[in-house]
Amino acid sequence: MAKFLFVTDLDHTLVGDDVALNKLNQWLHEQRQNYGTVIAYTTGRSLPLYQELIAQKELLEPDILMVAVGTEIYYPGNNNPDDEWQTKISQYWNREIILEVAKRFPCLVLQPSTEQTAFKVTYYTCLDGLSVTVPHLKAILQNQGIAVQMVDSYDGGFLDILPASANKASAAIFVQQRLGFTDEQTVICGDSGNDLSMFQNMLCPAIIVGNARSEILNWHKNSPPGKRYLAKGNFAAGILEGLEYFGFYRG
Ligand SMILES: [Mg+2]
Numbered sequence: 488m489a490k491f492l493f494v495t496d497l498d499h500t501l502v503g504d505d506v507a508l509n510k511l512n513q514w515l516h517e518q519r520q521n522y523g524t525v526i527a528y529t530t531g532r533s534l535p536l537y538q539e540l541i542a543q544k545e546l547l548e549p550d551i552l553m554v555a556v557g558t559e560i561y562y563p564g565n566n567n568p569d570d571e572w573q574t575k576i577s578q579y580w581n582r583e584i585i586l587e588v589a590k591r592f593p594c595l596v597l598q599p600s601t602e603q604t605a606f607k608v609t610y611y612t613c614l615d616g617l618s619v620t621v622p623h624l625k626a627i628l629q630n631q632g633i634a635v636q637m638v639d640s641y642d643g644g645f646l647d648i649l650p651a652s653a654n655k656a657s658a659a660i661f662v663q664q665r666l667g668f669t670d671e672q673t674v675i676c677g678d679s680g681n682d683l684s685m686f687q688n689m690l691c692p693a694i695i696v697g698n699a700r701s702e703i704l705n706w707h708k709n710s711p712p713g714k715r716y717l718a719k720g721n722f723a724a725g726i727l728e729g730l731e732y733f734g735f736y737r738g
Contacts, residue, residue, distance in 0.1 A: 490523040491735060492668040494659050494685070495676040495726065497530040497537075500696050502544055503722030511723040512547050514736060519550075527551035527662060529655045531640065531647065531681050533604050534559065551666075556638065556647050556681050557658030558606035572661055576606055576653040579634035585648055588627050594620045595646065608648040612639065617646070624648075640680030640702070647681065656684035663691075674735065676726050679703060686715060694729030697721045 493515065495501045502508065518524035528549045530537060537554050540546070552561040558576060559568040585608050589595050594616035602609040612620070621637050628635055634651035655677075663673055673691035675682075679700040686693050686706070693715035695703055707717055716732045718725030730736035 488518065488522050488735075490518070490525070490672070492525045492527060492663060492666060492673040493518075493676075494527045494529055494662075494673065496655075496678060496682050497528055497532065497540060497546075498678075499698060499700075499722065500676050500678045500682070501528070501546070501723055501726065502540070503698065504724055505545070507720070507723035507727065509545065511727055512545065514727075516547060519547075525550045525666060525668070527553065527659070529553040529557060529659060529685075531556050531645075533602060533607075534561070535601055551662050553655065553658045553662070555604040555607040556649055556653070557655040557684075558604060558649060558653045560658055560662065572658070573606075575661075576650040578650070578652065579632060580606060580650040581631075581633050582606075582608060584631055584633060585628060585635065588631075589624060589648070592616075592620050592624060595624075598645075606650055606653060610646045610648075612644065612646045614644070621646075638681050638684070640700070645680075654684040655681055656688040659685060659689065674730065674733065676729065677703070690714065692716070692729075692733040694718060694726055694733075696725035696729075698725070 515526055526547055526549045532554055534554050560572050561568055594613045595610040598609045598611060635648050636651050638647045670691040675685045675689055675691060676694040677685060678696050680702045683706060695707060695717045697718045698721040716729045718728045720728045727736060731738050
């Protein structure tokens, strides 16, 4: 076996089946110890909400932690996010103006402060108005010199507004390049809308867990085949199945 970069979403991807999670954890722990495999988590959660999750679930300590949809990258033993990344994504971003402009849209309801971070503004949305709201809001912000991307998850129930240059894919690629892993040495795993950027923009083996949301399944069905595997199993069991499919794991 050789080392690889293991990038996984947490909620409903790595986490969801404690028995399978335990099995995957054991194997990943050995891979890290014996071969130098790097474990990277990428989540929509803010850092405080990530800390809530690790208090409840048995998770390995990651080597890289990407929170708030790729807008903050942390390393073990360091409470400050990667500086270089923060500087890179802060261009054309202004949180206050985004909040102010978004207030005009009845379809957007700001989520609690625990969900809000320096580079992520998160809303609940109404489904029917979203297709009008997103381009309209984007255009207004663009006129003010602010470049954002809007990522909807959970069948359109959530909307994240992020800097145009930050998402799960760009953060993972930043990490991949920084640590020197090729696409062949990288695996990504996910289940819902904010994982789509990784599936769309990364060329490495990709695992879609069996319980993936419709926004991912629809994209998968309607996209040309790539190096991606839609698992039959759910959560960590689906990840193990995908790792086996791509030849990283032998069950
Ligand atoms: Mg998820």
